Amino acid sequence: MGGRKEGQGPLRKYFDYLSDDSRFGAKSWEKAESAMLRLCYATACDKAKLPPSDVEYVFSGDLLNQCAGSAYAMRDCGAPYFGLYGACSTMAESLSLAAMAIDGGFCDTAAAATSSHFCSAERQFRYPLQYGCQRPPTAQWTVTGAGAVILRREGPGPYVTHITTGVITDAGVTDMNNMGAAMAPAAYSTLTAHFEDTGRGPEYYDAIVTGDLGVVGSDILRELFAADGVELGVRYMDCGRLIYYIESQDAHAGGSGCGCSASVLCGHFLHGMAEGSWNRLLFAATGAMMSPTTNQQGESIPAICHAVALENARC
């Protein structure tokens, strides 16, 4: 699911639904986010030919205070619900836990879902929209979008073959308008751990995809690996860079938010994997774990990155 701005971007054709006014028929931006996620989840169940009542676990979270976007989206779904908070890393966190629930033998079918909405996020994290506040070049644009994945024990693939769960990494960045710089060290930490743990190098993957480092953060990530003598090359992409025409859509440093990596993974990349454009994809969604309160109290921004290996061939 996406909003108007996402529908004007280069990935338009991979969305199942685009709300032209980003309201999704709801009266407030918070309700719009829940309506979007509810529609997203229903669409995912429908495309999987699965009655929502057959889903055994839902793993979901979002950026809103008390993760209310997810709680209100899922209050009618009837499935056992695990609420998560991983900031913009939620798509990878939910995929990780859903895959663990199946692989561990606790269920056969689980859902992983998340959302963000520009208008609900902006007024919660920054300023009221009406204020028209100017944004610095390092600022990212919270994606109005949602993604949901149904995981099944006997699914058609792609398969979650590995997960690497992130540790909280704090690089000392205090600028809420430069999330890319705050999150890049977390991505570096998790990807490095993944390569060490699995014995795989970046060349194993057709695509290595970070969540929303954006223009600033993805350049930093390349530099961090280059300092180790590792060139990530063209296989490395960032959802925050892909979702908008950065220049013409005035997206500053690119997209961000849970819905950024969720909609780009579920739309663009899973379509591409189904078509064989990529067979081995490492999805590394990043999240900044501060709150406006901690930021106002002078705290730096803790960040996290969870990596999920998606492969068309079962290991």
Add this chain to the structure above:
Amino acid sequence: MGGRKEGQGPLRKYFDYLSDDSRFGAKSWEKAESAMLRLCYATACDKAKLPPSDVEYVFSGDLLNQCAGSAYAMRDCGAPYFGLYGACSTMAESLSLAAMAIDGGFCDTAAAATSSHFCSAERQFRYPLQYGCQRPPTAQWTVTGAGAVILRREGPGPYVTHITTGVITDAGVTDMNNMGAAMAPAAYSTLTAHFEDTGRGPEYYDAIVTGDLGVVGSDILRELFAADGVELGVRYMDCGRLIYYIESQDAHAGGSGCGCSASVLCGHFLHGMAEGSWNRLLFAATGAMMSPTTNQQGESIPAICHAVALENARC
């Protein structure tokens, strides 16, 4: 861990540490909450004779916006971190997922932790403390407290033998000062599902413990079961009723918050299980999933309850 008011309550002797001014040496209430949870986690590792670096997964969350209490508490812990949001049900949610991670074969050691702080919660959810707002009799008092459990594949017990994951239940209650009424139907739903799924009746357990239904909610839960012909009897207790002297401590309808069920479980009940006072305990922590924003927009309060069976004998 607990604060001053908790140290004046009937469960005083089961706390490992009580901060006399509830500040835990920190400059703001939010920092105090993180400091408390950090100390709690370190104490749990220490009591388990476990270097924090040996913990393979941490599952944690709290009530603060963006779950910042946990993120800042755990940013130096170095362990892979899954952030959760289950409101006051977080202790049961984190225990469930930590037990699944071990039983599923993904790790040998995991931690489940959560916290709440009266002063950070009050100003976030309700009014600034200085305002001195009057509270209705149905209101609950957010516990300043934290709890952490280390789960190990080869631990000394008690063991997590069953979990029942809650569905989001909305009884239509809109009063933020009556969480007990909003959450009781969720507890009824999850406990009923647990009894049906396991074939166990309430009499199987020495203790059935809800998280923070308080005086109002726990009475409603008894009535809901009584309507089915099931008397919960004296084996049924509620952490929110136990933690304070309700009358003399002016606790209105009792304690609430993630730290309520967490500190009462980790202190009072796990001590009691170690001493053999209870051998089979069903821990059913409840959470109200609204936010101040959704409440102001007229939404009712969705609630959830996760149940975890703790038994001294391995099944």
